[in-house]
Amino acid sequence: MQPEEIRQVLLDILARIVPDEDLSTLRDDVAFREQIELDSMDFLDIVMELRKQYRVQIPEEDYPNLATMGGAVTYLVPLMKDVKAPA
Amino acid sequence: MRYDTVIIGAGLSGLAAGIRLAHFNRRVCLLERHTTIGGLNSFYRLRGRTHDVGLHAVTNYNPKGSKSGPLPRILRQLRFSWDDFGFSPQLSSKISFPGVTLRFSNDPGLLESEIALRFPGEIEGFRRLVKFVEDQPWGTAFPSSMTARSTLAEYLSDPLLIEMLLYPVLFYGSASPHDVELTQFLILFRSIYRDGFARPYDGVRRILSVLVKRFRHLGGEVRLRSGVQAIESRSGKAVAVVLDDGTRIEADTILSSAGSVETARLCEAGVTGDVANGDSTAIPSQVPGELTFFESIAMLDRPPAELGIPETTMFYCGTPRFRYQNPDEPCNVDSGVICSPNNFAYEQPLPESTLRLTVMANNRFWFERPSEEDYQEQKRIWRERIFAAALSHIPDFRPHIVDIDTFSPRTIRKYTGHHNGCVYGSPHKQWDGTTHLSNLFLCGTDQGMLGIVGAMFSGISMANKHVLGGQG
Ligand SMILES: Cc1cc2nc3c(=O)[nH]c(=O)nc-3n(C[C@H](O)[C@H](O)[C@H](O)COP(=O)(O)OP(=O)(O)OC[C@H]3O[C@@H](n4cnc5c(N)ncnc54)[C@H](O)[C@@H]3O)c2cc1C
Numbered sequence: 374m375q376p377e378e379i380r381q382v383l384l385d386i387l388a389r390i391v392p393d394e395d396l397s398t399l400r401d402d403v404a405f406r407e408q409i410e411l412d413s414m415d416f417l418d419i420v421m422e423l424r425k426q427y428r429v430q431i432p433e434e435d436y437p438n439l440a441t442m443g444g445a446v447t448y449l450v451p452l453m454k455d456v457k458a459p460a
Numbered sequence: 461m462r463y464d465t466v467i468i469g470a471g472l473s474g475l476a477a478g479i480r481l482a483h484f485n486r487r488v489c490l491l492e493r494h495t496t497i498g499g500l501n502s503f504y505r506l507r508g509r510t511h512d513v514g515l516h517a518v519t520n521y522n523p524k525g526s527k528s529g530p531l532p533r534i535l536r537q538l539r540f541s542w543d544d545f546g547f548s549p550q551l552s553s554k555i556s557f558p559g560v561t562l563r564f565s566n567d568p569g570l571l572e573s574e575i576a577l578r579f580p581g582e583i584e585g586f587r588r589l590v591k592f593v594e595d596q597p598w599g600t601a602f603p604s605s606m607t608a609r610s611t612l613a614e615y616l617s618d619p620l621l622i623e624m625l626l627y628p629v630l631f632y633g634s635a636s637p638h639d640v641e642l643t644q645f646l647i648l649f650r651s652i653y654r655d656g657f658a659r660p661y662d663g664v665r666r667i668l669s670v671l672v673k674r675f676r677h678l679g680g681e682v683r684l685r686s687g688v689q690a691i692e693s694r695s696g697k698a699v700a701v702v703l704d705d706g707t708r709i710e711a712d713t714i715l716s717s718a719g720s721v722e723t724a725r726l727c728e729a730g731v732t733g734d735v736a737n738g739d740s741t742a743i744p745s746q747v748p749g750e751l752t753f754f755e756s757i758a759m760l761d762r763p764p765a766e767l768g769i770p771e772t773t774m775f776y777c778g779t780p781r782f783r784y785q786n787p788d789e790p791c792n793v794d795s796g797v798i799c800s801p802n803n804f805a806y807e808q809p810l811p812e813s814t815l816r817l818t819v820m821a822n823n824r825f826w827f828e829r830p831s832e833e834d835y836q837e838q839k840r841i842w843r844e845r846i847f848a849a850a851l852s853h854i855p856d857f858r859p860h861i862v863d864i865d866t867f868s869p870r871t872i873r874k875y876t877g878h879h880n881g882c883v884y885g886s887p888h889k890q891w892d893g894t895t896h897l898s899n900l901f902l903c904g905t906d907q908g909m910l911g912i913v914g915a916m917f918s919g920i921s922m923a924n925k926h927v928l929g930g931q932g
Contacts, residue, residue, distance in 0.1 A: 393541075414921075414924060
């Protein structure tokens, strides 16, 4: 998957977790938590959805890499390079 | 037969836990002894009408779009949208003690202005109390020595106001008499006075059907008429459950919503195998609760508001001090809750008119009736006494009754298996859900969260913490 595709995957996951949030204005360089209401339970769900849908394993010590959209995409690029983008 | 997780009980906590696990591809099975789902909050048909078992109001309600609080978190965790449960907010409620009434609604400003009016000397203290409550992050745990009464006394000085504020809080969730631990008080105070009440137009049916449909859609299995009679363990680990019909089901993890005393008994029943295997894991003794209720559901020939009962709920007490305890007499007729499913802000009126009256009851009296005739006769006698006493607080609705049903602690025990017919479980909550077995966990009432929203929250958090654990 290309970075833009990974970004879209993350947006789709967020849209399912927080369906009532407007994600169209989400900035890549600002922490998710400062822009949308995401508590630790929800945050864990991003990790769990990635594992469920794409079998990506993210160790707990790497969670801080997922704080922003930009950071998450950069972190996931090597892990998801061989994963096919969703149809 | 083998599952990743087996959940004992298809009540609200079990269903919510099941959805979480099935969503993340776990093989999960809900085992329910009763012929239907819902547990303490189910529904039944009687003489052509559908009644909710327990529902007065869904507490902890936040309006659409709210971001914090337990309800929005449940919706996110279970991937439901706001409209799935179809909640309509309450109209307004009141607390009625001799000579004083306080009204409250989902707008916290109403209670505040009522206190300013009736207890002007206390309003500053009340505001500080509210600030203290709101400053605690949701789910903050305090030492069990800190209680509601000791905390209220720091902010308020009028004993009547303390009684009035505490009464709904205890009635809607305290497993211990007279007082409640601060941890739980904070949850309950918010659920009633800060968040508020709502109800789906179709009652609890709507909530249950949305939950069970989703669970099945995700591949979860529900087995009704499948009581668990024993939990088998070996070397400190649960290995299987045995059903009433002898079927044995193995599981990696077991979540039990049956209650702490009840679950310990299931473990005891499964212990024979242990002894044979030289296992000596002791089952710690559990503290049973003893608070329970007697409730009458009166069907009326017109909406309660037309009879002068417009409140969603009304907490009444005929004495300046309430007695929240297992009463010496069969029922405590002095105080209770009157509520009506009609008094919510629906888009259209409900087809039926209903009034519910709930009071505290002595479980032993209701368990120990010598015959079915005597039980029925006592139910009738006490119902009439309760109605007569309630007339000091509401207009006489009795001529308008077209049908009536009454349940007692015996009914609650029969249909939910809860020891003593307890609704709020043991006074000792197990906040982390752990038991003496490393892979057996409690969810629901005895984990600590209760009510419809609380039970769902409990199921979700126990599933997350002990099964999904961030790594599964
Ligand atoms: C009269 C009454 C009024 C209430 N009013 C309200 C209200 O207005 N608002 C509100 O929010 N809450 C209300 N509640 C509380 C709310 O219903 C409960 O807190 C909540 O439903 C508890 O859910 P639970 O999953 O923890 O437990 P339960 O609903 O008790 O679920 C446990 C399930 O386990 C099953 N079970 C037990 N033992 C076994 C076994 N060995 N094998 C298989 N299955 C077993 C039981 O049959 C039951 O279905 C009320 C309750 C009652 C009784």
